[in-house]
Structure formats: structure tokens, C-alpha cells
Amino acid sequence: xxSTKSSVGIIANPLSGRDVRRLVTKASVFQNAxxxxxxxxxxxxxxxxxxxxxxxxxxxxxxxxxxxxxxRHVRAAEASSxxxxxxxxMPIRDSAADSLKATELMKERGVxxxxxxxxxxxxxxxxxxxxxxxLLTLSTGTNNVFPEIxxxxxxxxxxxxxxxxxxxxxDVASRNKVVRCExxxxxxxxxxxxxAVSTECWIGAxxxxxxxxxxxxxxxxxxxxxxxxxxxxALVHPVHRSDAYGLRLVVAPPGEGFMTVHAPIAPxxxxxxxxxxxxxxxxxxxxxxxxxxxxxxxxxxxxxxFSDKDSVKVWLEMDGPLTVDVNKVMQKAAKNxxxxxxxxx
Amino acid sequence: xxxxxxxDLLKAYRTMREIRDFEERLHxxxxxxxxxxxxxxxxxxxxxxxGVCMHLNDEDRVASTHRGHGHCIAKGVDILGMxxxxxxxxxxxxxxxxxxxxxxxxxxxxxxxNGIVGAGGPLAxxxxxxxxxxxxxxxxxxFFGDGASNQGTILESMNLANIWNLPVIFLAENNxxxxxTGVKYNVPTPNIADRAxxxxxxxxxxNGNDFFAVYEAAGEAIKRAREGGGPTLLECxxxxxxGHFEGDAxxxxxxxEVKQQREECDSLKIFAAKATASGLVTAAELExxxxxxxxxxxxxxxxxxAAPNPTEADLLTDVYVSY
Numbered sequence: 172x173x174s175t176k177s178s179v180g181i182i183a184n185p186l187s188g189r190d191v192r193r194l195v196t197k198a199s200v201f202q203n204a205x206x207x208x209x210x211x212x213x214x215x216x217x218x219x220x221x222x223x224x225x226x227x228x229x230x231x232x233x234x235x236x237x238x239x240x241x242x243r244h245v246r247a248a249e250a251s252s253x254x255x256x257x258x259x260x261m262p263i264r265d266s267a268a269d270s271l272k273a274t275e276l277m278k279e280r281g282v283x284x285x286x287x288x289x290x291x292x293x294x295x296x297x298x299x300x301x302x303x304x305x306l307l308t309l310s311t312g313t314n315n316v317f318p319e320i321x322x323x324x325x326x327x328x329x330x331x332x333x334x335x336x337x338x339x340x341x342d343v344a345s346r347n348k349v350v351r352c353e354x355x356x357x358x359x360x361x362x363x364x365x366x367a368v369s370t371e372c373w374i375g376a377x378x379x380x381x382x383x384x385x386x387x388x389x390x391x392x393x394x395x396x397x398x399x400x401x402x403x404x405a406l407v408h409p410v411h412r413s414d415a416y417g418l419r420l421v422v423a424p425p426g427e428g429f430m431t432v433h434a435p436i437a438p439x440x441x442x443x444x445x446x447x448x449x450x451x452x453x454x455x456x457x458x459x460x461x462x463x464x465x466x467x468x469x470x471x472x473x474x475x476x477f478s479d480k481d482s483v484k485v486w487l488e489m490d491g492p493l494t495v496d497v498n499k500v501m502q503k504a505a506k507n508x509x510x511x512x513x514x515x516x
Numbered sequence: 517x518x519x520x521x522x523x524d525l526l527k528a529y530r531t532m533r534e535i536r537d538f539e540e541r542l543h544x545x546x547x548x549x550x551x552x553x554x555x556x557x558x559x560x561x562x563x564x565x566x567g568v569c570m571h572l573n574d575e576d577r578v579a580s581t582h583r584g585h586g587h588c589i590a591k592g593v594d595i596l597g598m599x600x601x602x603x604x605x606x607x608x609x610x611x612x613x614x615x616x617x618x619x620x621x622x623x624x625x626x627x628x629x630n631g632i633v634g635a636g637g638p639l640a641x642x643x644x645x646x647x648x649x650x651x652x653x654x655x656x657x658x659f660f661g662d663g664a665s666n667q668g669t670i671l672e673s674m675n676l677a678n679i680w681n682l683p684v685i686f687l688a689e690n691n692x693x694x695x696x697t698g699v700k701y702n703v704p705t706p707n708i709a710d711r712a713x714x715x716x717x718x719x720x721x722x723n724g725n726d727f728f729a730v731y732e733a734a735g736e737a738i739k740r741a742r743e744g745g746g747p748t749l750l751e752c753x754x755x756x757x758x759g760h761f762e763g764d765a766x767x768x769x770x771x772x773e774v775k776q777q778r779e780e781c782d783s784l785k786i787f788a789a790k791a792t793a794s795g796l797v798t799a800a801e802l803e804x805x806x807x808x809x810x811x812x813x814x815x816x817x818x819x820x821x822a823a824p825n826p827t828e829a830d831l832l833t834d835v836y837v838s839y
Contacts, residue, residue: 186707478794
């Protein structure tokens with residue numbers, strides 16, 4: 172069911188930002204009221220860019236209801252320029268399954284781009300199903316690496332410029348790397364930024380906020396100005412998102428490695444990490460996890476428990492989600508004077 | 517991130533099994549009509565009480581709820597005394613005069629189950645204030661449900677605890693229903709933990725059916741409180757397998773809802789699967805605990821049934837404190 176009109180998808184995860192990092196680090200709480208306001212700011216510019224319809228993830232946690240309430244009370248002058256807003260008809264499970272289902276439905280409806288509002292975890296879920304549909308990423312929190320921290324108006328504007336074909340998606344979107352893993356031959360979830368092997372036995376409260384349990388770290392990219400586990404690698408060997416390789420880093424017991432990196436592994440947390448090895452990894456180069464028992468953390472959250480009976484393999488792939496570079500979109504828009512109107516005469 | 521050793525895992529499983537068997541047995545015994553008063557069963561929520569109370573000692577205080585059997589067992593209250601109390605017998609924890617909703621044991625730090633929804637907040641603040649003055653690192657935990665999260669007592673206690681930086685943990689047991697009202701109808705935020713922001717307090721939500729998640733988050737909150745870091749709101753999302761009270765037909769739940777929860781979200785099954793997969797404990801060790809606990813619960817019921825009732829003279833005991 173392809174739409175002939177221009178349309179955009181918005182997935183605003185109402186559940187992001189409530190994990191244990193609020194207790195053990197200085198991570199902030201991102202209120203759903205602000206997520207609703209971000210959506211409303213984006214709707215305004217999407218309409219002005221000529222987007223006909225916006226499909227949204229429904230929720231029962233207040234984002235959708237605030238958006239509906241605001242749209243009902245919008246002034247007449249504004250109403251005419253707003254796109255039609257359609258909440259997808261789907262069961263709401265209040266879990267990651269909602270973001271996954273919404274991604275699939277938005278693809279079916281042929282949206283030009285999907286705007287994702289959430290943390291690394293939300294983006295990972297959407298990325299697992301987005302295929303060739305480009306994503307515009309927006310961070311809702313202080314704890315993320317993959318999505319951009321940016322004013323939503325500009326992200327909405329970039330989405331509108333692409334959906335209305337004022338900027339060509341092929342000029343501004345690129346494929347991301349991912350780190351994949353399998354356990355006993357079964358493919359598991361992917362990591363967009365970092366996959367960590369930890370000696371913590373249990374998924375527990377999910378987040379990893381202590382470096383002492385780290386054994387290995389695989390990163391798809393490593394930016395020195397990022398927060399989180401990838402910063403350990405980034406401060407030694409920065410890797411760009413577009414580089415055709417990633418990194419593998421082996422952690423040593425405190426003081427026993429050949430260097431110690433002081434890394435911001437969580438908001439407000441700067442810890443020393445002793446490094447035994449660091450090396451570049453190539454796509455499809457397979458690494459077997461030697462740690463006998465522990466957990467695999469994907470983008471900073473423990474997701475997979477394993478023991479010495481399990482065979483765990485990790486590798487880098489180039490087939491991650493397609494994402495739009497907002498900076499490039501706006502550069503193109505400026506160069507081509509897309510948003511400039513010369514005075515006549 | 518505290519490490520759990522084999523003996524810790526076995527202890528956690530024993531506590532969770534004791535709570536489950538205690539409640540499953542009470543479900544049957546209550547139907548015989550021999551138990552006076554009301555009982556509200558904790559089955560399904562075992563991981564919460566166990567994951568929290570494993571971090572507490574007898575000096576730490578717990579303020580409980582009407583659904584308090586699990587908190588009592590996890591806090592170390594004698595199971596034979598609890599069963600006798602629920603039967604209203606003289607050998608009960610409170611001499612048989614309190615019943616299910618007033619089981620208390622101050623020697624174990626159990627301030628009591630409580631028939632008033634949300635009443636535990638001020639009690640825990642008081643206990644936490646005392647602990648702060650004593651300066652020995654004591655903490656207080658108040659358990660409360662999603663319904664109680666809307667009570668003024670709980671919200672005022674959160675305010676007070678944060679103003680005075682008290683070592684108190686607000687432990688929200690969100691089982692999805694305030695008696696028969698679904699949480700989406702009476703809590704305006706996706707999580708109860710979201711309310712913490714209004715008090716400038718950390719608010720965390722974890723899977724309350726996963727012992728390991730509760731244990732870890734509660735451990736961090738309690739450690740923070742002991743070290744003078746102040747209060748935390750920790751929300752554990754869980755399920756109750758029985759009605760609000762025994763006799764509640766649960767017509768407000770969807771057909772098959774509890775059956776599905778028992779299959780997919782049973783805290784004991786989740787624990788056993790994870791603990792045995794880790795290789796740290798064996799299925800045989802867990803089965804041995806099952807047998808010991810079953811025998812203990814049999815003994816508790818037999819002794820409670822056979823125990824004498826309180827006498828008329830007992831009416832005038834435990835009424836006033838002597839100074």
C-alpha cells in the first residue's frame with residue numbers, strides 16, 4: 172500500500188529514559204510532555220514543507236493524547252498548513268515491539284523518512300527493521316551516541332525537505348555500520364555503536380556503568396566527544412561513522428594494561444579503564460568470545476546472558492540502517508537557496 | 517553491581533519459594549472458611565520483596581502494605597508465627613490479635629503490614645529520620661502499590677524525605693491494578709517512577725518479575741541511602757496472580773491474562789531458568805529447596821490449626837506502652 176502523497180513517519184518512544192542510570196549516574200529524565208512538544212514543532216515545519224501526511228506510533232502514555240489535544244485546539248491560521256496526522260492502527264504493548272511494528276507499518280505505507288525519537292535502544296529496534304527507509308535520529312536523553320542531539324524543528328525541516336524532494340535523499344543519506352553477534356549459531360540483536368562483553372552474569376537492571384566488569388569492546392564507530400562505552404576506544408583511536416572498519420578493544424585488570432584511558436562511560440561518570448589490546452576490525456571478520464560466563468551489552472545495555480556452554484561470535488557488518496545527515500540536508504538547502512525567496516523587481 | 521554467589525542464589529530462591537507456597541496454601545486454606553478476616557495474596561510478586569530485602573539487615577525498617585506476607589517473609593519474620601497470626605491464634609507473631617494485615621516483628625525491622633493504603637510512607641520517613649540521627653547507616657523501605665502512589669501520604673512523604681534527605685527507599689510495586697482499577701486509568705504518567713522528577717529524586721523502573729533486575733537496582737538505591745545520598749523512587753512492574761483479596765473474581769482482568777502471566781512472567785520460573793543456565797546452581801538443588809519449603813508450610817498450617825485462640829485476658833495486653 173504505497174502512498175502517492177508525501178508522507179513522513181514519527182516514532183516517539185514513550186518508554187525511553189527510565190532505566191537505572193537515573194540512579195547510578197547523573198542521567199536525566201526526559202519527560203513525555205517535551206516529546207509531545209517536539210512532535211508538534213516538527214509537524215509545523217513538515218506542513219510548511221508540503222508534507223501531506225504524518226504517520227505516528229500510537230501510545231497510551233501521553234504523547235499521542237497531547238498531540239491530539241493540541242491539534243484540536245490549534246488556531247485556524249496554523250491548521251491549514253499542518254499535515255494530516257494518522258496514528259497507526261496497531262496493538263499497543265508498551266514495549267519495544269511497538270516501535271518494531273510501527274517501523275514495519277510505516278515502510279508499508281511508503282513514508283519518505285522515519286523520524287525516530289528515543290535513545291540508542293529505540294534506534295536499535297527501529298534499525299533492525301527499517302531496511303532502505305532512511306531514518307532521522309533524535310536523542311531524547313543525555314545518554315545516547317547513535318541519535319543526534321538537535322532541536323526537533325531542524326530535524327522536522329530536514330525530513331520535510333526530503334519528503335517534498337527539495338533535497339535528494341541519495342545526496343544526504345548513508346548506510347551505517349553495525350556490530351552483530353550470534354549465540355550457538357543463532358543470530359541475535361545488533362549494536363549500532365558498541366557491543367561489550369561483561370563478566371556480569373545477569374541482565375539485571377540492564378545498563379553497564381562500571382568498567383571493572385568489562386572484558387572486550389567492539390565498536391562500529393568511535394567519536395571522542397561521545398558519552399558511553401565507545402568513548403574508551405574513541406579516546407585512543409577515533410573511528411568515523413563512514414570508515415570501512417571498526418575497533419576491538421580488550422580490557423585488562425586495573426593497571427595491568429599497556430595504557431589507561433580515562434573515559435566518560437556514562438553521564439557524570441569518568442573512570443579509568445586499563446587497555447590490554449586495541450585493533451582495527453574489518454567487516455565479517457569473526458571474533459569468538461573467550462570470557463567463560465557473562466553478558467553481552469548492546470549499546471550499553473546488557474541484553475544476552477551466556478555461560479561456558481555457549482558459543483558467542485561477534486563481527487562487524489556494513490549493512491546497518493540508512494540515516495540522513497541533517498547537517499548535509501541543511502547545507503544542500505542553503506546552497507540551492509531552497510528556503511530563500513528573492514524579492515521581485 | 518554486587519556479585520551473587522551460589523549461597524545467595526539459593527537463599528533468594530528459598531525466600532521466593534517460601535512466599536509462593538505460603539500464599540498458594542493460604543489461597544486453599546482461606547476457602548475452607550477457617551481463617552478470620554481478609555487476606556490479600558502476594559503470589560506473583562515474590563522477586564520484588566526478595567530482591568529488596570536481601571540487601572537489608574534487622575536494623576533496617578520496612579513499612580508494608582495490606583499485601584504484606586511477602587515483605588514479612590523476605591524480612592525474616594518467622595513463618596510459623598505468621599501462619600498462626602493469620603489464623604488468629606495465640607502463637608501468632610502478634611498474639612493472634614492482628615491478623616494478615618497487621619503482622620509485625622520489630623526485632624526483624626518489620627514495622628508491620630498495614631490495612632490503610634499509603635500509610636507506610638510517613639512510617640518509613642519516621643524510621644529513616646531515626647536512622648539518620650543514629651548515624652549507623654540504617655535505611656527504611658516503604659512498599660506501596662500503584663493505587664497508593666496517588667495517595668497524599670505517599671506524595672507528602674516523598675516531599676519530606678527529599679527535603680530532609682532521608683535514607684528511605686520508595687518501593688512502588690506496580691502490579692497493574694489498584695483493587696480493580698487498571699493503572700492506565702489512575703496514573704497519568706507511563707511510569708510511577710516518572711513522578712520522582714517532581715521531587716528532585718532519582719526515579720527508576722525495572723522488571724519486577726526479574727529478581728536480578730530488582731536486586732541490582734534496589735542494591736544501588738539502598739547503598740546510596742546508606743551513604744547519605746538520600747531517597748530513591750524504585751518502581752517494580754510486576755503481576756499478582758490472585759485477586760485484590762481472596763474471593764475477588766477478577767472480572768476486571770482480560771480472559772487468560774493471569775494464565776499468560778503465570779506462563780511468561782512467573783518470577784520463580786524466570787529465576788530458576790537463569791540461575792541454572794549460569795551453571796552456579798543445579799536444578800536438583802532447587803528441587804531440594806522446594807521439598808523443604810513444602811514441609812515447612814505443611815508444618816505451619818498444622819501448628820496454626822492446632823494452636824489455642826487468644827484468651828479474654830489477652831484483650832487488655834499490648835494496648836498501651838509502659839514508660
